Amino acid sequence: MKILVCISNVPDTTSKITFTNNNSEFNNAGIQYIINPYDEIALSKAVDLVNGGANGTVTVINVGEASTEPTIRKALAIGADQAIRVNATPKDAWFVANQIAEYAKKNDFDLILTGRESIDYNGAQVPAMVGELLSIPSVSIAKKLTIENKEVTIEREIEGGKEVLTASFPVVVGTAEGVAEPKIPNMRGIMGARSKSLEVIEPIAVEALTSFSSYETPPTRGSVKLIEESNVHELVNLLHTEAKVI
Amino acid sequence: MSVIVYIENTEGLLKKSAFEVASYAAQIANLRQVQAIAISIGDVSNSELQKLENYGISKILTVTSDNLKSFVNQAYASIIAVATHKEQADTVVLSNSFTGKGLAPRIAAKLEAGLVSNAISIAAFNGEAVEIKRTAFSSKAIVTVTLNSPIKVITLSPNSFEVEERKTSAQIENFVPDIAATDFNTVVKEIVRATDKISLPEAEIVVSAGRGLKGPENWGMIEELANVLGAATACSKPVSDAGWRPHAEHVGQTGIVVSPNLYIAIGISGAIQHLAGVSSSKTIVVINKDPEAPFFKVADYGIVGDALVIVPQLIAALKTHKGN
Ligand SMILES: Cc1cc2nc3c(=O)[nH]c(=O)nc-3n(C[C@H](O)[C@H](O)[C@H](O)COP(=O)(O)OP(=O)(O)OC[C@H]3O[C@@H](n4cnc5c(N)ncnc54)[C@H](O)[C@@H]3O)c2cc1C
Ligand SMILES: Nc1ncnc2c1ncn2[C@@H]1O[C@H](COP(=O)(O)O)[C@@H](O)[C@H]1O
Numbered sequence: 001m002k003i004l005v006c007i008s009n010v011p012d013t014t015s016k017i018t019f020t021n022n023n024s025e026f027n028n029a030g031i032q033y034i035i036n037p038y039d040e041i042a043l044s045k046a047v048d049l050v051n052g053g054a055n056g057t058v059t060v061i062n063v064g065e066a067s068t069e070p071t072i073r074k075a076l077a078i079g080a081d082q083a084i085r086v087n088a089t090p091k092d093a094w095f096v097a098n099q100i101a102e103y104a105k106k107n108d109f110d111l112i113l114t115g116r117e118s119i120d121y122n123g124a125q126v127p128a129m130v131g132e133l134l135s136i137p138s139v140s141i142a143k144k145l146t147i148e149n150k151e152v153t154i155e156r157e158i159e160g161g162k163e164v165l166t167a168s169f170p171v172v173v174g175t176a177e178g179v180a181e182p183k184i185p186n187m188r189g190i191m192g193a194r195s196k197s198l199e200v201i202e203p204i205a206v207e208a209l210t211s212f213s214s215y216e217t218p219p220t221r222g223s224v225k226l227i228e229e230s231n232v233h234e235l236v237n238l239l240h241t242e243a244k245v246i
Numbered sequence: 247m248s249v250i251v252y253i254e255n256t257e258g259l260l261k262k263s264a265f266e267v268a269s270y271a272a273q274i275a276n277l278r279q280v281q282a283i284a285i286s287i288g289d290v291s292n293s294e295l296q297k298l299e300n301y302g303i304s305k306i307l308t309v310t311s312d313n314l315k316s317f318v319n320q321a322y323a324s325i326i327a328v329a330t331h332k333e334q335a336d337t338v339v340l341s342n343s344f345t346g347k348g349l350a351p352r353i354a355a356k357l358e359a360g361l362v363s364n365a366i367s368i369a370a371f372n373g374e375a376v377e378i379k380r381t382a383f384s385s386k387a388i389v390t391v392t393l394n395s396p397i398k399v400i401t402l403s404p405n406s407f408e409v410e411e412r413k414t415s416a417q418i419e420n421f422v423p424d425i426a427a428t429d430f431n432t433v434v435k436e437i438v439r440a441t442d443k444i445s446l447p448e449a450e451i452v453v454s455a456g457r458g459l460k461g462p463e464n465w466g467m468i469e470e471l472a473n474v475l476g477a478a479t480a481c482s483k484p485v486s487d488a489g490w491r492p493h494a495e496h497v498g499q500t501g502i503v504v505s506p507n508l509y510i511a512i513g514i515s516g517a518i519q520h521l522a523g524v525s526s527s528k529t530i531v532v533i534n535k536d537p538e539a540p541f542f543k544v545a546d547y548g549i550v551g552d553a554l555v556i557v558p559q560l561i562a563a564l565k566t567h568k569g570n
Binding site for chain 2: 011013014015017019026037038092093094097119120121122123124125126127128129131132133135136137138139140141143153156157158159160161162163164165166167168171177178209210211212213214215216217218221222224225226227228229232233235236238239240243245246
């Protein structure tokens with residue numbers, strides 16, 4: 001089984017998000033970058049599938065500048081066999097999906113895993129776009145993923161329940177919590193990662209279809225109105241007459 | 247020119263989000279003096295579809311083929327793309343629901359259209375270009391996105407757009423698109439519905455509890471509170487990690503993102519990753535025994551005290567309130 005795992009390099013979940021240049025750019029001063037947490041789930045699943053006797057290889061791909069290489073090395077330390085970096089600034093999901101699809105076209109993968117969304121731009125766009133560009137099925141938010149005799153069974157969330165569906169290879173799946181436990185790299189993995197291949201390839205020319213023109217911080221709330229513990233009726237009153245939500 | 251909007255149903259009934267997206271599409275269409283056209287796929291009766299006439303839709307395409315009764319991502323995307331061309335639409339609107347998230351990028355890729363996910367503002371047209379606001383960085387930022395492509399695809403954040411009544415009359419047209427067999431590469435085996443529950447992403451009120459509740463045995467009062475309020479239940483990540491509650495209830499950066507009118511957080515500290523999933527709620531109530539809990543900083547109303555004591559009192563007070 002050949003698996004491709006798409007990883008994005010995102011600000012740590014505790015990062016304070018600020019902007020520069022008249023709020024036209026994200027301010028990455030002092031930001032720690034990590035593997036997108038959902039991509040860690042995808043990668044851990046891929047490593048489990050290959051270690052679990054399925055035989056095969058796990059390739060990770062990132063569309064990013066050289067500064068993302070520590071994140072790619074971490075993916076190798078977690079257990080990917082090799083890595084590809086498409087040497088480009090990820091302009092938008094369409095641009096990224098085209099780069100991934102281009103690489104995938106030349107290297108028959110059975111399974112392409114992504115995270116369900118990146119925690120920076122939260123588009124949840126890349127997996128389904130890659131599926132469309134390759135004319136293969138995609139499931140954007142999977143909560144469970146099992147493979148038996150090349151048949152992939154996926155559980156996906158729907159409003160008020162879940163849906164179980166099957167697909168055959170090749171398929172793109174965006175993974176969410178529940179698909180696998182994130183793996184933490186061990187010393188052997190970290191040492192081994194240094195000698196694994198990290199190939200840098202040049203992007204194909206693709207026009208971005210979207211651009212971010214300005215950023216703002218969400219409106220802040222006024223300070224909290226504290227209500228005495230002995231006076232829950234007052235809370236009910238305020239929710240009814242002031243907030244008008246009940 | 248027109249605006250086309252995909253209308254979702256659950257077992258033949260239009261979803262709540264269907265009216266939001268219909269109304270949103272109608273507002274955009276109205277501003278630009280073009281038609282708002284709805285497309286529905288699956289078994290939905292005409293009388294159900296006609297409900298859209300209250301929200302500014304003036305034409306409804308309905309696709310009812312047998313092989314499209316359950317959701318097939320590729321086929322649905324093809325149908326919506328074909329309908330977009332047929333109706334010469336330059337804007338395609340969907341809900342940012344679980345289904346919309348899977349469909350919209352495929353439609354956008356087919357049409358080489360720019361896509362804005364999780365839009366929270368009305369689309370501002372400026373010639374060919376469109377500007378729309380959406381959340382980013384797990385709700386820690388709002389970003390204005392510009393789309394320059396001839397066709398634009400927008401998924402609307404659930405619960406963030408006020409529906410507006412706009413009476414119209416709509417003709418319903420059976421639409422029978424030609425779909426390739428290769429578009430049917432996934433097969434739905436089973437759908438499991440928690441019918442007694444309110445769907446969390448769509449809920450207007452969410453009652454959520456964290457580790458402060460001590461253990462799963464105390465969730466009875468959380469469910470009762472949710473019941474009284476007609477709310478969905480949710481929890482923090484450690485609670486679902488510990489198996490006290492199902493994963494589908496976990497909200498936050500790595501869980502479900504919600505934006506209800508009212509979010510009640512009980513025994514939850516308010517870690518940044520939790521807030522990322524709930525901070526766009528309109529009103530936030532926090533019940534926590536620690537006055538220093540970070541959640542109070544982003545709350546509208548708060549009670550400092552023991553949840554195990556306060557929640558039963560709150561249930562009683564709400565019952566009295568409802569009785570009046
Ligand atoms: C990469 C990453 C992603 C994460 N994603 C998420 C996410 O999506 N969602 C999420 O929720 N968390 C997430 N977390 C975890 C997050 O950092 C917090 O650990 C978590 O939100 C804490 O849950 P809690 O508030 O229930 O528990 P605690 O932090 O233990 O807080 C319990 C609270 O209950 C109060 N309390 C105790 N007893 C009582 C009582 N009797 N009555 C009233 N109050 C009481 C305490 O004062 C305390 O404030 C993530 C963490 C990481 C590193
Ligand atoms: N620059 C990138 N390089 C590789 N994969 C990416 C990149 N950006 C996003 N992805 C993948 O696509 C998924 C969804 O991202 P998004 O559409 O940005 O929410 C992520 O979880 C990653 O798996």
